[in-house]
Amino acid sequence: xxxxxxxxxxxxxxxxxxxxxxxxxxxxxxxxxxxxxxxxxxxxxxxxxxxxxxxxxxxxxxxxxxxxxxxxxxxxxxxxxxxxxxxxxxxxxxxxxxxxxxxxxxxxxxxxxxxxxxxxxxxxxxxxxxxxxxxxxxxxxxxxxxxxxxxxxxxxxxxxxxxxxx
Numbered sequence: 001x002x003x004x005x006x007x008x009x010x011x012x013x014x015x016x017x018x019x020x021x022x023x024x025x026x027x028x029x030x031x032x033x034x035x036x037x038x039x040x041x042x043x044x045x046x047x048x049x050x051x052x053x054x055x056x057x058x059x060x061x062x063x064x065x066x067x068x069x070x071x072x073x074x075x076x077x078x079x080x081x082x083x084x085x086x087x088x089x090x091x092x093x094x095x096x097x098x099x100x101x102x103x104x105x106x107x108x109x110x111x112x113x114x115x116x117x118x119x120x121x122x123x124x125x126x127x128x129x130x131x132x133x134x135x136x137x138x139x140x141x142x143x144x145x146x147x148x149x150x151x152x153x154x155x156x157x158x159x160x161x162x163x164x165x166x
Contacts, residue, residue, distance in 0.1 A: 093146035094138035095153060096162040099125075106133035113137060116156070118149075139166065 059065045097113070097120070100106040106122045113120035113135075123134045137153060140146040143163075150161050 091143075092139035092141055092166045093143055094136045094140070094164050094166060095146060095150045096164055097135045097137060097153060097157070097159060100133045100135065101130065103133045106135045109135055113153075118153070136164075 059067075098106070098109065100109075103122070103124075110120045110122050118137050120135060120137045123136055125132050125134055137149060138146060140149065146163060150163055153159065153161050
């Protein structure tokens with residue numbers, strides 16, 4: 001083939017390729033591109049740093065640790081709530097989760113309930129067969145709240161509970 005003819009064919013191919021690339025750019029609709037650019041992401045707000053208050057509440061000395069309320073004081077607080085409800089002629093509701101013949105079993109289950117943010121305490125009752133340790137949650141002043149707590153306990157721990165008015 002002739003050398004000049006080859007150069008013309010290569011030139012025509014290059015020009016056609018350049019036209020195929022740049023001609024569509026001339027006829028693009030600028031409005032269609034504006035829709036693609038209008039979706040902007042917004043950054044979330046910076047979280048509030050409230051860890052200092054938590055760090056300040058951690059005891060730093062052995063005296064501070066020893067001055068913290070003991071779990072037995074929680075039982076005392078539950079008894080005080082019951083007494084104040086009786087004095088005000090209010091009815092309080094407790095959920096009896098179970099009765100145990102061994103105090104250690106009741107205490108272990110009580111600790112498990114407390115880890116899940118239930119106000120649990122162990123109460124003892126004597127009968128002709130010995131002492132029973134009743135594990136109770138509450139007291140609650142509203143029956144509706146006590147019923148919701150009872151349903152939550154039964155679904156979480158798969159136990160049959162008893163709602164008791166005091």
